[in-house]
Amino acid sequence: MTAHACPCGRVDAKKRAAAYADCCGRYVDHFSDAPAPDAEHLMRSRYSAFVLERADYLLATWHSSTRPASLDFDAGAKWLGLEVREHKTTGADTAEVEFVARYRLDGRAVRLYERSRFVREDGRWFYVDGEQR
Structure with a gap:
């Protein structure tokens, strides 16, 4: 997939x-060698991982205090785009990213609006x- 446009x-x-x-x-x-430099890059890479169904990356970048045991992907979900609305630092090692992700599932358009919290x-x-809203 190296020559293709990034899903984010x-x-x-x-x-x-x-x-x-x-x-x-x-x-x-390259998660073990190249961690995302900030919360926005991590959020964008997690969106791309959802598009590519890379549960390994999603679980590895999920904080252990809230990480699920496993992930299931919606069969047939077609991801349509990501809009990052805001990225802000909330502390020395904390940040928030507000975004809207759009996808289609079973012929229905869905907009996922979320303010995500991150920790370093x-x-x-x-x-x-x-x-989520």
């Missing part, structure tokens, strides 16, 4: 789609939980 939708200064390998792929495919431990960011 990030674009460069010329409004060209970022390549997966240069964007979220460097975190999803030992230099790595982890998803803790989120408030």
Whole structure:
């Protein structure tokens, strides 16, 4: 998938789609060597991992205090896009990211709006939980 556009939708200064390998792929495919540098990058890479059904990455980047034992993906879900609305630091090792993710399931359009909370431990960011609207 290295030559394909990144599922997270990030674009460069010329409004060209970022390549997966240069964007979220460097975190999803190389988690042990390349942790996401901040909460927004982690959130975007987690979105890409949902699109690619990479449960290994999602579980590895989920904080141990709230991590489920396993993940199931909705069969037939077609992810349509991600809009990051806000990324803010809330403390020395905490942050929040507000986003809208769109997908289609069983012919129905769905918008997932969430304010996600993240924590940094030992230099790595982890998803803790989120408030959905």
